[in-house]
Amino acid sequence: MANQERRGGLEVWAPSITPPGIELTDEQAMACAFRILAIDGFAENLAGHITWQRPGQDNLLVNPWGLWWREVAASDVCEVDMDAKVVGGKWDVTPAIHIHTELHRARPDARVVIHNHPYWATVLAAVGILPELVNQTGALFSGDLKMVEEYGGEVDSPLLGAELAEAIGDATVAILANHGVIVTGATVAEATYRAASLDRVCRSAYDVMLLGKDPLVMPAGAVKGMKQSLLERAVDVYWAGAVRQLVKAEPEVLD
Ligand SMILES: [Zn+2]
Numbered sequence: 001m002a003n004q005e006r007r008g009g010l011e012v013w014a015p016s017i018t019p020p021g022i023e024l025t026d027e028q029a030m031a032c033a034f035r036i037l038a039i040d041g042f043a044e045n046l047a048g049h050i051t052w053q054r055p056g057q058d059n060l061l062v063n064p065w066g067l068w069w070r071e072v073a074a075s076d077v078c079e080v081d082m083d084a085k086v087v088g089g090k091w092d093v094t095p096a097i098h099i100h101t102e103l104h105r106a107r108p109d110a111r112v113v114i115h116n117h118p119y120w121a122t123v124l125a126a127v128g129i130l131p132e133l134v135n136q137t138g139a140l141f142s143g144d145l146k147m148v149e150e151y152g153g154e155v156d157s158p159l160l161g162a163e164l165a166e167a168i169g170d171a172t173v174a175i176l177a178n179h180g181v182i183v184t185g186a187t188v189a190e191a192t193y194r195a196a197s198l199d200r201v202c203r204s205a206y207d208v209m210l211l212g213k214d215p216l217v218m219p220a221g222a223v224k225g226m227k228q229s230l231l232e233r234a235v236d237v238y239w240a241g242a243v244r245q246l247v248k249a250e251p252e253v254l255d
Pocket residue numbers: 047048115116117179180
């Protein structure tokens with residue numbers, strides 16, 4: 001049984017009802033994503049970007065230079081074109097945005113790209129190893145992780161961004177040696193859920209390594225079904241709940 005292929009996701013079970021989410025504009029959704037991940041410990045103060053190339057558009061929504069993820073509100077969100085020129089919003093953006101413009105150019109499937117230096121993933125990145133998937137949340141990342149092994153310094157030009165995009169290839173999640181992570185997703189909700197789960201998975205892997213014992217192995221068939229369930233059933237309710245709690249505590253995020 002344990003080694004058999006397991007079905008997962010909505011094919012197995014679909015809820016008859018789910019708690020309602022909050023209707024958001026695109027900028028409000030971005031602001032919520034920044035704060036949700038900052039509260040979760042994913043963001044290193046003001047480092048990193050989230051970009052969203054909305055369906056049918058080239059331009060990207062992005063956070064401005066100088067604001068910490070923890071304090072971004074909807075009216076702070078900027079819009080840049082694919083050459084990183086600011087075309088909307090009241091702030092500026094840094095040349096580091098080329099990590100994102102070039103990855104979006106190379107990967108039309110990656111509508112949302114999240115980059116920062118979450119602590120536990122960055123610890124593993126310091127020694128160049130991917131986290132071992134030691135629990136069922138790790139199933140979310142089965143087959144999706146790639147190590148980019150060479151640290152190349154600041155990515156501040158389209159050329160360097162394109163080189164990094166080539167190294168990332170078709171990976172859903174890249175761990176950047178000596179640096180941090182890139183997490184991609186089809187939607188803001190999916191990418192945020194994946195990012196929030198990633199550092200916890202890295203921390204689990206790190207703690208299991210400290211125990212000095214080999215983790216029990218999860219059967220591949222069970223992992224496959226679990227991954228599908230997490231993607232199909234957990235993403236939207238994770239996002240709805242995270243937004244509900246944030247907006248209740250910090251309603252100005254929507255301003
Ligand atoms: Zn970085």
